[in-house]
Amino acid sequence: xxxxxxxxxxxxxxxxxxxxxxxxxxxxxxxxxxxxxxxxxxxxxxxxxxxxxxxxxxxxxxxxxxxxxxxxxxxxxxxxxxxxxxxxxxxxxxxxxxxxxxxxxxxxxxxxxxxxxxxxxxxxxxxxxxxxxxxxxxxxxxxxxxxxxxxxxxxxxxxxxxxxxxxxxxxxxxxxxxxxxxxxxxxxxxxxxxxxxxxxxxxxxxxxxxxxxxxxxxxxxxxxxxxxxxxxxxxxxxxxxxxxxxxxxxxxxxxxxxxxxxxxxxxxxxxxxxxxxxxxxxxxxxxxxxxxxxxxxxxxxxxxxxxxxxxxxxxxxxxxxxxxxxxxxxxxxxxxxxxxxxxxxxxxxxxxxxxxxxxxxxxxxxxxxxxxxxxxxxxxxxxxxxxxxxxxxxxxxxxxxxxxxxxxxxxxxxxxxxxxxxxxxxxxxxxxxxxxxxxxxxxxxxxxxxxxxxxxxxxxxxxxxxxxxxxxxxxxxxxxxxxxxxxxxxxxxxxxxxxxx
Numbered sequence: 001x002x003x004x005x006x007x008x009x010x011x012x013x014x015x016x017x018x019x020x021x022x023x024x025x026x027x028x029x030x031x032x033x034x035x036x037x038x039x040x041x042x043x044x045x046x047x048x049x050x051x052x053x054x055x056x057x058x059x060x061x062x063x064x065x066x067x068x069x070x071x072x073x074x075x076x077x078x079x080x081x082x083x084x085x086x087x088x089x090x091x092x093x094x095x096x097x098x099x100x101x102x103x104x105x106x107x108x109x110x111x112x113x114x115x116x117x118x119x120x121x122x123x124x125x126x127x128x129x130x131x132x133x134x135x136x137x138x139x140x141x142x143x144x145x146x147x148x149x150x151x152x153x154x155x156x157x158x159x160x161x162x163x164x165x166x167x168x169x170x171x172x173x174x175x176x177x178x179x180x181x182x183x184x185x186x187x188x189x190x191x192x193x194x195x196x197x198x199x200x201x202x203x204x205x206x207x208x209x210x211x212x213x214x215x216x217x218x219x220x221x222x223x224x225x226x227x228x229x230x231x232x233x234x235x236x237x238x239x240x241x242x243x244x245x246x247x248x249x250x251x252x253x254x255x256x257x258x259x260x261x262x263x264x265x266x267x268x269x270x271x272x273x274x275x276x277x278x279x280x281x282x283x284x285x286x287x288x289x290x291x292x293x294x295x296x297x298x299x300x301x302x303x304x305x306x307x308x309x310x311x312x313x314x315x316x317x318x319x320x321x322x323x324x325x326x327x328x329x330x331x332x333x334x335x336x337x338x339x340x341x342x343x344x345x346x347x348x349x350x351x352x353x354x355x356x357x358x359x360x361x362x363x364x365x366x367x368x369x370x371x372x373x374x375x376x377x378x379x380x381x382x383x384x385x386x387x388x389x390x391x392x393x394x395x396x397x398x399x400x401x402x403x404x405x406x407x408x409x410x411x412x413x414x415x416x417x418x419x420x421x422x423x424x425x426x427x428x429x430x431x432x433x434x435x436x437x438x439x440x441x442x443x444x445x446x447x448x449x450x451x452x453x454x455x456x457x458x459x460x461x462x463x464x465x466x467x468x469x470x471x472x473x474x475x476x477x478x479x480x481x482x483x484x485x486x487x488x489x490x491x492x493x494x495x496x497x498x499x500x501x
Contacts, residue, residue: 034096211250362398406432
């Protein structure tokens with residue numbers, strides 16, 4: 001094993017930081033002890049003490065930078081070197097602490113030995129949560145190797161029954177593992193870096209006594225993870241087939257906590273460890289918006305994830321933006337020649353699709369944008385919006401998630417009902433129906449600029465028109481809105497089938 005004599009000199013340099021301005025570790029010798037040591041032999045107490053000091057110093061170093069980010073009214077884009085340096089350092093610390101814990105498991109005979117192992121594992125899981133967070137800042141996914149080591153560590157801690165043992169401050173390994181899973185579930189490309197940081201702080205303060213269980217409770221569990229694999233959490237499917245190493249995560253208890261946090265936010269209090277400001281309140285509100293959709297069982301859209309079907313070797317034609325979607329549905333393929341893209345499909349379900357896009361084009365895909373898509377060389381277009389856009393570091397590509405809005409969209413022209421003369425210009429729109437468990441939902445997709453300009457329109461039908469009033473927002477993006485409506489009057493009633501404009 002590497003000698004510890006070098007650590008004495010390091011210890012005397014109390015002022016030496018754990019990281020420099022570009023997040024490059026200056027404690028390389030500390031980490032190399034854990035990464036190059038011969039397998040099997042436990043690490044020396046001096047090694048572990050130095051590693052714990054490195055983790056504390058690293059967290060203090062980054063905490064100051066993150067506090068500055070939260071305090072800024074318009075935070076600057078975080079340098080890529082800083083994000084990747086932080087990812088790497090937290091990864092190496094998590095791996096080292098996890099290895100130290102795993103090497104002691106076959107040896108302990110005393111209760112205090114088990115407690116020390118659990119403390120090491122807790123430190124590893126906290127460092128892993130930091131790694132996940134810094135990946136979310138960059139909108140990238142954590143490497144599979146990190147998930148593999150995390151999952152192996154959790155199995156090891158479970159083998160000695162210490163995963164729920166309260167440690168310093170009442171923290172448990174189960175809670176720290178759940179924080180990793182919940183942070184990973186938020187990493188869909190929607191939250192900004194300050195919003196992810198707020199999410200992490202809220203989880204550390206509020207997500208306690210988390211249920212991480214080997215059995216499936218459909219009323220409580222929303223995510224699952226197989227400890228025998230090298231992948232992160234997945235939303236539970238209706239056709240779930242668990243194995244002995246599958247763990248299920250309950251988020252039902254978070255619903256009430258999220259509701260309480262929103263109530264306190266409306267009263268002017270952000271329940272996170274950050275200096276109160278308008279910016280922090282806005283970041284916290286954005287986090288709550290996403291967390292309620294993903295974690296709260298009371299949210300009206302909450303449902304089990306639809307089963308995914310692999311789609312290897314298949315591709316789709318895609319046009320991005322409302323204007324091009326209108327052209328596609330109108331049959332104007334010539335006008336789309338320059339803007340049409342071809343994406344490789346990864347999977348599909350009744351509710352949406354997943355695609356893999358090369359890194360050169362994935363960075364330019366706007367999150368939340370509306371798209372029209374069709375199977376390559378087909379004629380029928382469908383409507384969707386981009387809900388996930390994450391770069392996968394291992395294959396240097398982007399993972400794109402699309403939520404299907406309608407399988408049979410049709411272009412129409414709405415005419416605003418106004419008393420002034422001349423009559424207003426028609427508004428281009430898409431009549432987009434969607435099937436749900438409760439039945440069919442009628443909706444109109446229009447530009448955000450047209451929304452609010454008028455509340456009542458004439459909607460053309462086959463042989464006539466309906467006078468309608470827009471009465472609710474169903475979906476929205478940055479430049480488009482999908483609205484619901486009520487029929488006020490019918491003219492020349494016929495089959496209520498919308499015709500193409």
